[in-house]
Amino acid sequence: xxxxxxxxxxxxxxxxxxxxxxxxxxxxxxxxxxxxxxxxxxxxxxxxxxxxxxxxxxxxxxxxxxxxxxxxxxxxxxxxxxxxxxxxxxxxxxxxxxxxxxxxxxxxxxxxxxxxxxxxxxxxxxxxxxxxxxxxxxxxxxxxxxxxxxxxxxxxxxxxxxxxxxxxxxxxxxxxxxxxxxxxxxxxxxxxxxxxxxxxxxxxxxxxxxxxxxxxxxxxxxxxxxxxxxxxxxxxxxxxxxxxxxxxxxxxxxxxxxxx
Ligand SMILES: [Fe+2]
Ligand SMILES: [Fe+2]
Numbered sequence: 001x002x003x004x005x006x007x008x009x010x011x012x013x014x015x016x017x018x019x020x021x022x023x024x025x026x027x028x029x030x031x032x033x034x035x036x037x038x039x040x041x042x043x044x045x046x047x048x049x050x051x052x053x054x055x056x057x058x059x060x061x062x063x064x065x066x067x068x069x070x071x072x073x074x075x076x077x078x079x080x081x082x083x084x085x086x087x088x089x090x091x092x093x094x095x096x097x098x099x100x101x102x103x104x105x106x107x108x109x110x111x112x113x114x115x116x117x118x119x120x121x122x123x124x125x126x127x128x129x130x131x132x133x134x135x136x137x138x139x140x141x142x143x144x145x146x147x148x149x150x151x152x153x154x155x156x157x158x159x160x161x162x163x164x165x166x167x168x169x170x171x172x173x174x175x176x177x178x179x180x181x182x183x184x185x186x187x188x189x190x191x192x193x194x195x196x197x198x199x200x201x202x203x204x205x206x207x208x209x210x211x212x213x214x215x216x217x218x219x220x221x222x223x224x225x226x227x228x229x230x231x232x233x234x235x236x237x238x239x240x241x242x243x244x245x246x247x248x249x250x251x252x253x254x255x256x257x258x259x260x
Contacts, residue, residue, distance in 0.1 A: 008095070008098075008141045008161040008162060008163055036092045036093060036094040037093050037094055037097065038093070038094050038097035038098050038101070038134075038138050039133070039134050039135040039137075039138045040101070040129060040132055040133060040134035040138065041097065042079070042083075042097050042100040042101050042104070044132060045101050045104060045105065045129070045132070046104060048128065048132060050128055051104070051105060051108070051128060054108040054111050054124065055071060055072060055075055055104075055107070055108060056071065056072075057111045058070060058071075058107055058108055058109070058110035058111040058117075059071035059072075059074075059110075061110060061111060062110050062114065063181055065114060066189070067114070068179040068180060068181065068191060068192065068195055069178070069179040069180075069181055070107050070110060073178065073179075074107070074174060074179065075103065075104050075105070075106065075107055076104070077170075077174055078103040078104070078106060078167070078170040078171050078174060079099075079100045079101070079103030079104040079170075080100070080103070080170075081103070081169070081170035081173065081174075081203055082099035082100060082102065082103040082163075082166040082167050082169070082170040082171075083096045083097070083099055083100040083103070083166075084203075084205065085099065085165075085166040085169055085170060085203070085205055085212070085246075086099045086162070086163070086166050088205040088206075088207055089205060089207055089246060089248070090207060091162060094138075095162060095163060095166075098138060098141050098142055098145075098163050099145070099162075099163045099166040099167060099170075101129075101142055102125075102141075102142045102145040102146055102149075102163055102164075102166075102167045103166075103167055103170055103171070105121065105124075105125045105128075105142070105146060106118075106121060106145070106146045106149050106167055106171060107121065108121045108124050108125065109121025109122070109123075109124060109146075109151075111124075112124075114151070114152055115151065115152050115153060116151060116153055117151045117152075118146060118147050118148065118149050118150060118151040118153075118157065119147055119151075121146045121147070122143040122144070122146040122147035123143075125139070125142055125143055125146050126139055126143050129142060141161065141163050142163070144160050144161065144164060145160075145161070145163045145164040145166075145167045146167070148160050148164045148168075149164070149167050149168055149171055150168065150171075150172075150234075150238055156234055156237055156238050156241075157238050158238075158241060159238075159241060159242045159245045161245075162245065162246060164242075164245075165241075165242035165243070165245040165246050166242075166246075168238050168239065168241075168242040169203060169212060169239055169242045169243065170203070172232075172235040172236075172238050172239050172242075173201060173203045173214050173239065174201065175194065175195055175198045175201050175216070175232065176195060176198050176199075176200075176201050177195060177196050177197075177198060177199055179195045180192045180195050180196045190227070190231055191231065193222060193223050193227075194223050194227060194228060194231050194232070196222060196223075197218050197219045197220075197222035197223035198216055198217070198218055198219075199217045199218070199219055200215075200216065200217035201214070201215070201216055201217075202214075202215045202216075203215075205248075210247060210248050210249060211248060211249050211250075211251055212239075212243045212246070212248045212249070212250050212251070213250075213251040213252070213253060214239065214250075214251070214252045214253070215252075215253045215256075216228070216252065216253065216254045216255075217254075217255055218254055218255060220255070225254050225255075225259060228254065229259075236250075236252065236260065
């Protein structure tokens with residue numbers, strides 16, 4: 001079944017010279033020539049000095065506060081996974097590229113404060129993407145995805161469209177040993193311990209069965225499966241809602257056993 005491409009604001013086709021064709025199309029029949037495109041490339045965003053500085057500084061600040069890695073590794077991975085979610089569900093290149101850009105920029109608000117970083121990141125992205133020449137329709141898609149990805153404000157992030165859903169799935173599934181910055185296990189907090197115990201994390205998107213599965217390998221000598229749910233229940237709820245918005249069922253396997 002083809003996804004409904006009308007769930008993010010359509011590009012402005014009323015002007016005399018539209019930048020791209022936003023007409024909903026059959027994703028199975030498109031060619032490179034007729035694909036809709038974002039008005040700014042991911043590569044341009046990735047190479048922007050201000051974006052890079054923000055990511056680097058946000059990661060530094062979170063390190064001071066004792067948070068796990070949120071730098072180029074995390075945002076690069078989230079960008080790739082969000083892009084893959086859109087691609088595997090047959091969304092067009094505009095969806096793919098906007099989700100990639102949102103993934104890369106989603107944590108820049110941490111440079112201001114951990115609290116409310118989704119909202120501040122959304123506003124920062126507006127300024128930067130507008131400066132770089134992205135059109136307003138695309139800026140709004142990226143802004144609203146970043147603004148709804150969840151932060152420490154006590155409320156769960158809630159997807160508002162398909163690009164936001166792809167971002168949430170990508171971001172919340174990044175639990176991995178390589179995110180832990182502390183080198184001495186004696187100093188680990190619960191999140192460090194859980195991340196360190198996770199030796200493999202893979203988000204499998206199966207269009208045929210309409211299923212998104214988070215496949216985890218956990219060293220249970222370091223952290224229990226129960227602990228995973230205890231710590232990450234809010235993340236799992238966000239992932240379930242995000243998958244549902246994309247008409248997918250969310251599943252989790254831990255050490256090859258279906259647990260959700
Ligand atoms: Fe975040
Ligand atoms: Fe993140």
